[in-house]
Amino acid sequence: MTSLVKAPPRVPRAPFGRRGLGGTLLRLVGRRLLAAVPVLAAVTFGVFALSAASPFDPVKQYLGSAALTASQETLDQVARNLGVDEPFPRQWWNWLTSALTGDLGESSIFRQPVADVIAERIGWTALLCATGLAAAIAVAVVLGVAAARRPGGPLDRSLTSLAYALEAAPSFWVGLLAIWFFALQLGVLPAGGLSEPGSDTITPGGLLRHLVLPAGVLAISQMPWFLLYVRQGVTEALTEDPVRGARARGLRERTVLFGHALRSGLLPVLTLIGTRVPEVITGALLIETIFSWPGMAAATTEAATAADFPLLAAVTVLAAAAVLAGNLLSDVLYCLADPRVNPEEL
């Protein structure tokens, strides 16, 4: 039976309600920041549980060989100073509350506050990661569009195979081969560090020359997935109506490719930026080691070999925060790029 009462006319709703896009995005950021608090707290708790379960005695780690000759009073005193004579949930709580005031404890291998150890190094790591990621995306967009123009063609097949081979190649191995080729065979780029041998001054030009190889290798190790995503996105977009329409209007091929197909093909790539943050951090860790880059990598591996848990805990939490920030960044980018996505639903 059909109703005789007419359905009320549909009132077109303004997208995102009263707040507008900016307001909903702010709410998204706020919600994510709130959600990040328990996750980060849980990560620190796990880290403390692991260090409590570890067989290493933090007092002996701190004192090194001096622990063999130290008296019991000294050992107790050090334990009290380090705050490790208490049960680990208590230690965790102490650490968490003092971390909120910026005091991250004392690193036992660097004999220096953890906050200082990190502050000296994090800028270099951030520079390397940002340059590498930007270069990876730029190269991947160009190559991905080129591959997508003729799916299954010779260029597409060789680029796709190259991407899979590069993805299988360990970045530290690629880095060593790059040193061999560019620094030893061609002698055009420095093999590592920040300044020329025998000098300590860092000049902008010198820094750029020293950045090329590490950032290039990081870019190469991150490029494959971006290339494959761009290729996939653009291949699919090329069969869609807007592209056909643009072709029918007689637009230039380049305009069609970059102005129409790439724009909708880039959407999945935006998500990838955020989800690749852990891999970028991992890659930077390995690549910094090869190129003697003065970032977080050396501190992390030394902290791990010497069981320096205060430093390791801070580095782990920092990495977790970076991953969460990356996820948020890609959601925000996605909302900005695709008007159909409602931030309230993310």
Place this chain on the structure above:
Amino acid sequence: MTPLQPEPGGRNPMRTRVSAGIVAVLALAVLSVPLFFPLDQQAVNLRETLLPPSWEHPFGTDGSGRDVLLRCVYGLRVSLFVGIVAAFGAALIGTAVGAAAGLLGGRTDRFVMRIVDTFSSVPHLMLGIFIIAMFRPGVWPVILSIGLTHWLSTTRIVRAEVLSLRGRPYVDAAVSGGASRIRVATRHLVPAVLPQAGLAAVLLVPHAVWHETALSFLGLGLPSHQASLGNMIQDSRGTLLAGDWWPTLFPGLFIIVPTLAIAGLAGAWRERLNPRRRSELML
């Protein structure tokens, strides 16, 4: 690093055959070579250091006069052992946790997925380094560190699969036939997700191998005298700066080739499991 996914492009019998051939040859090599050519892990031969590739030493010798080819095979052997044990261990944890979350649902499910989210917010290698830091260097700490950090993807896959199977008619039929919860789980649901979980485990193997080499390269993995692909690349850094490329190049190829071959085989397997793919890259 995301586990390497099989190449897109649909069925490709040629690639499957080549991959299978490579895997067979390498498996035969790592199983049989130790029977005929024992390797003294500590031995050095200072009269034969850094010989370039020749008939006698096809991949040359390293800075301590050790044959690179023989050490590559031994390195691949230990890497594959670590990779396979860690990957299947991780897949086992993932299947158990994912099936439990999917079956119990409700609060348990939400709690488990929270834990999964927390775990995935820490880069695997960082968490792995943390676990390694608790032990002395050796094979089992490396396996533990890789296995305990890689169950997340399998958990997600198995949970999703269980959730979609729970509503199927044959499960309803079993429930209305009076089957207990445990029987439904063990007879009807877990066997149905096993192919997916197995595929996830196989895809994890190259990834676990990569992790082992990365940890060894950082000096946190296997003991440094042991022939392992990561240790070999680490050892070769000094000789590379003198211009001798072969101790670096070949161990890397021994990582890339098995990785691509296993990914090729896994691709063929996935093709069989699920011929209708939503997307080539499983976006």
